[in-house]
Amino acid sequence: MKSTVIRPLGDDFRRYLLSDGVYIPEGSDNVTTSDDNSDKDEDTDNPEGRFAFPELDAQIRQAITEYEAVFPKLNFSSPKDASWILPSSSPLKCTSPMDVYILLKSSDFITHDVSPENVFDGCLPKTQSTPYELELVLRKWYHVDPSREFRCFVRSGNLIAISQRDANFYEYMNEQKTRDKLLSTIKEFWIREIKQKWPTQDYTFDLILTRSLESAHIVDFNPYAARTDPLLFTYDEVLVIHQQSPQTPVLKMIDSRMHDAAARSSPANVHNMVPFELLSLSSGQTLDHFSKTWEDAIQKSMKDDNSRM
Known part of the structure; x- marks a missing residue:
C-alpha cells in the first residue's frame, strides 16, 4: 500500500502523545484564525499545554497533496x-495535519508504540543494536471492503x-467455493511473498484480498503474542491447531x-468514546472557536466526498 514514512519523530x-488531554498543535489546521485571539495570550502561561510541529505539518501536507487523503499509524499500531x-x-x-493529530491523540492503541x-x-x-525509533506512517486512504480483510x-x-x-456476516464469503478460493489465495500468497522473506x-x-480474490495486499505484521488480537480465535485454539499440524490453515x-448480531451488540472500542466537550485544545482556540473550526472541516470533508460520488 502506498505509504510515506516519517522518522524519527522527535522527543x-x-x-x-503522552501529555494529558487531547491537544491540537498550533498551525495544524487548514483554517486561518485571527491573530488577536485573546485566549492565546491567556494560554501563554501554560507552555506544557502548547505544541507546534511546523516541519511535521509540512511533511503531512505534502503526503496529503500526493495521496489526496491519508490514513495514519505509528510503527505498529493504528488509531x-x-x-x-x-x-x-x-x-x-x-x-489535514489536524485530523492526523486528533486521531493519534484520541487513541489508546497508539500509546503501545511510544515506549520501547x-x-x-x-x-x-534484541540481537541488533539499531535503536527503536518512533515513526509516523501515512498511507494513501481509500475505501476498503471489510469482508476481504x-x-x-x-x-x-x-x-x-x-x-x-x-x-x-457476509453470505457470499461463506459459500464453500469462495472459502476454498480465499484459502488457496492466502496460502499461495504467503508462500510466494512472505514465507522465505520474513x-x-x-x-x-494482515491481508486485504483483491476483489477477484486472486491476490492480496499486505496491511501489517504483528507479533505472535497475546497483545495481538486473535479475533475469532483464542490463542489456546491456535495452540491446539499448531499441535495438530494441519496441511491446510484453519x-x-x-x-x-x-x-453477526452478537458481535455487533455494542460499538467497537466504545470505551474510547468521550464527549466532545472534554477535548482540551492547546492551539489557543476556545472550545467555541475550535467547535466551529471542526464543524467547518467536517462539512468540507462531507462535501468533498459527495462531489466524488
Whole structure:
C-alpha cells in the first residue's frame, strides 16, 4: 500500500502523545484564525499545554497533496479505536495535519508504540543494536471492503490459522467455493511473498484480498503474542491447531446472522468514546472557536466526498 514514512519523530512529539488531554498543535489546521485571539495570550502561561510541529505539518501536507487523503499509524499500531471522531462516512480519512493529530491523540492503541519497553515486552532479547525509533506512517486512504480483510497466524514457520477481521456476516464469503478460493489465495500468497522473506518463525500478518480474490495486499505484521488480537480465535485454539499440524490453515469466519448480531451488540472500542466537550485544545482556540473550526472541516470533508460520488 502506498505509504510515506516519517522518522524519527522527535522527543517533543513523543511528549505530545503522552501529555494529558487531547491537544491540537498550533498551525495544524487548514483554517486561518485571527491573530488577536485573546485566549492565546491567556494560554501563554501554560507552555506544557502548547505544541507546534511546523516541519511535521509540512511533511503531512505534502503526503496529503500526493495521496489526496491519508490514513495514519505509528510503527505498529493504528488509531482505529478513535475512528468515531471523524465523519462516519469516511472514518480515519485525514485531509489535514489536524485530523492526523486528533486521531493519534484520541487513541489508546497508539500509546503501545511510544515506549520501547511496551513494544518489546514479552519478546526475545534484541540481537541488533539499531535503536527503536518512533515513526509516523501515512498511507494513501481509500475505501476498503471489510469482508476481504483477514488476519493470519504463523507458528514455527507454518501458516496455521486465518481469521476474518470484520465481525459481520457476509453470505457470499461463506459459500464453500469462495472459502476454498480465499484459502488457496492466502496460502499461495504467503508462500510466494512472505514465507522465505520474513526473518522470524512466529508472527501474524494482515491481508486485504483483491476483489477477484486472486491476490492480496499486505496491511501489517504483528507479533505472535497475546497483545495481538486473535479475533475469532483464542490463542489456546491456535495452540491446539499448531499441535495438530494441519496441511491446510484453519479458517474462521462469522458463519451466521446470529453470530453477526452478537458481535455487533455494542460499538467497537466504545470505551474510547468521550464527549466532545472534554477535548482540551492547546492551539489557543476556545472550545467555541475550535467547535466551529471542526464543524467547518467536517462539512468540507462531507462535501468533498459527495462531489466524488
